[in-house]
Amino acid sequence: MLKSFGESLRSAFRKIANAPFIDRDLIKEVTRDIQRALISGDVNVKLVLEVSKQIEKRSLEEKPLPGMSNREHVLKILHEELARILGTGRELAVKKQTIMMVGLYGQGKTTTCGKLAKYFQKKGMKVALIAADVHRPAAYNQLKQIAEGINAPVYGGGKKAEKVVDEGLKKFSKYDIIIIDTAGRHALEDDLIKEMKKLAKISRPAEKILVVDASVGQQAGTQAKAFNDAIGITGVILTKMDGTAKGGGALSAVAETGAPILCIGTGERMDDLEKFDATRFLSRLLGMGDLQTLIEKAEEAAKGKEKSIEKTAQKMLSGKFTLLDMYEQMELLSGMGPFQKLADLLPVGGKLKDEDVHETQKKLKRFRTLMDSMTKKELENPSIIKASRVKRIARGAGAEARDVKELLRHYNMSKKMMKSLSNRKMQKKLLKQLGMQ
Ligand SMILES: Nc1nc2c(ncn2[C@@H]2O[C@H](COP(=O)(O)OP(=O)(O)O)[C@@H](O)[C@H]2O)c(=O)[nH]1
Numbered sequence: 001m002l003k004s005f006g007e008s009l010r011s012a013f014r015k016i017a018n019a020p021f022i023d024r025d026l027i028k029e030v031t032r033d034i035q036r037a038l039i040s041g042d043v044n045v046k047l048v049l050e051v052s053k054q055i056e057k058r059s060l061e062e063k064p065l066p067g068m069s070n071r072e073h074v075l076k077i078l079h080e081e082l083a084r085i086l087g088t089g090r091e092l093a094v095k096k097q098t099i100m101m102v103g104l105y106g107q108g109k110t111t112t113c114g115k116l117a118k119y120f121q122k123k124g125m126k127v128a129l130i131a132a133d134v135h136r137p138a139a140y141n142q143l144k145q146i147a148e149g150i151n152a153p154v155y156g157g158g159k160k161a162e163k164v165v166d167e168g169l170k171k172f173s174k175y176d177i178i179i180i181d182t183a184g185r186h187a188l189e190d191d192l193i194k195e196m197k198k199l200a201k202i203s204r205p206a207e208k209i210l211v212v213d214a215s216v217g218q219q220a221g222t223q224a225k226a227f228n229d230a231i232g233i234t235g236v237i238l239t240k241m242d243g244t245a246k247g248g249g250a251l252s253a254v255a256e257t258g259a260p261i262l263c264i265g266t267g268e269r270m271d272d273l274e275k276f277d278a279t280r281f282l283s284r285l286l287g288m289g290d291l292q293t294l295i296e297k298a299e300e301a302a303k304g305k306e307k308s309i310e311k312t313a314q315k316m317l318s319g320k321f322t323l324l325d326m327y328e329q330m331e332l333l334s335g336m337g338p339f340q341k342l343a344d345l346l347p348v349g350g351k352l353k354d355e356d357v358h359e360t361q362k363k364l365k366r367f368r369t370l371m372d373s374m375t376k377k378e379l380e381n382p383s384i385i386k387a388s389r390v391k392r393i394a395r396g397a398g399a400e401a402r403d404v405k406e407l408l409r410h411y412n413m414s415k416k417m418m419k420s421l422s423n424r425k426m427q428k429k430l431l432k433q434l435g436m437q
């Protein structure tokens with residue numbers, strides 16, 4: 001009999017999994033997995049906390065779409081929240097304009113200058129390059145080599161960045177697109193920022209693009225903020241997405257500046273520049289594997305809940321009933337809307353309407369505190385709790401003696417009910433009410 005009872009509960013639980021009700025524990029667990037996935041993808045911790053808080057809130061407040069399980073519901077919200085921060089990206093306008101590239105050393109600025117030049121050439125634009133990284137002689141040579149490969153003119157070689165830019169702009173005034181490659185530093189330094197500001201003032205670029213290596217990670221947000229504060233970033237290009245990095249730093253950079261991702265670099269060749277696809281980016285960031293684990297974990301959490309329903313049901317029928325059982329039962333009932341049928345039979349809950357659920361949850365909190373200051377013996381056999389123990393428990397929980405008495409009254413009532421359930425007639429009634437007989 002118990003087995004079939006368990007089976008019926010299981011199938012009921014499957015229904016619950018699809019019911020318009022979200023279990024708080026499940027969401028907490030899923031949210032924790034999401035946090036783990038995002039942090040391992042290099043997303044800024046503060047941002048992760050913000051996002052997960054929002055996911056938790058929305059998951060609890062919003063009802064899943066019809067036909068959508070709770071798990072899918074939470075995942076959908078996760079996707080929406082991340083997409084909201086990330087945006088859908090923006091395509092660079094094909095028009096006459098000056099573009100200034102900024103970023104720290106080695107992020108891929110010079111390479112991306114060449115890629116962008118080629119991209120605009122393919123759109124039929126006349127493109128020229130200016131090498132404003134005057135601090136390293138090799139930088140000019142590097143850009144020259146890249147420019148040769150794509151047949152674009154380049155101006156550079158001077159000692160002062162402002163002068164080079166000024167002269168370059170004049171020289172290329174007939175060109176459609178002028179791309180300015182600037183110097184980077186190993187870290188954000190004052191003179192780098194000053195130089196950026198001067199160059200932006202001289203060239204008045206329509207686009208000020210921050211180039212960020214996908215593996216930069218949490219630092220990306222800090223970098224982006226500094227450049228944005230100095231010159232105002234209009235877009236982000238994420239490079240080295242052909243590597244193993246998940247690019248979570250980009251999420252932080254975008255969140256910090258509000259500037260959209262323009263495209264992504266996927267290799268060292270001049271053709272390795274791709275359109276940004278937010279959904280693809282997000283599934284990479286979370287990892288399909290991670291998403292899979294997330295779903296599996298959520299299912300396991302569901303199974304755990306199912307087991308506890310089964311256990312409680314078995315105890316109900318066996319007549320053995322401790323304070324902990326009562327607590328578990330209340331917890332179950334206040335968190336399980338569709339279990340109203342079972343609730344009808346329990347003295348603790350009766351019919352749990354929304355306001356009752358709220359009341360029960362409040363009571364649960366109170367009871368939990370009281371039970372925390374009880375000994376194992378007292379929890380298992382509350383009949384030993386006499387006046388002196390009542391006083392001690394109340395004191396330990398920072399409560400009044402009458403609170404302990406209320407808990408005991410509640411327990412005794414529940415226990416009586418459980419006892420009566422253990423006779424055959426009541427069992428039959430229970431099963432009938434649960435639609436199992
Ligand atoms: N795999 C890969 N390497 C890249 C990409 N973009 C740039 N690189 C490499 O990164 C290194 C630094 O690039 P560079 O353009 O000199 O960076 P800069 O210091 O910011 O100008 C070079 O070896 C590039 O070939 C990319 O999208 N994928």
Ligand SMILES: [Mg+2]
Nearest residue numbers: 109110133139
């Ligand atoms: Mg460079």
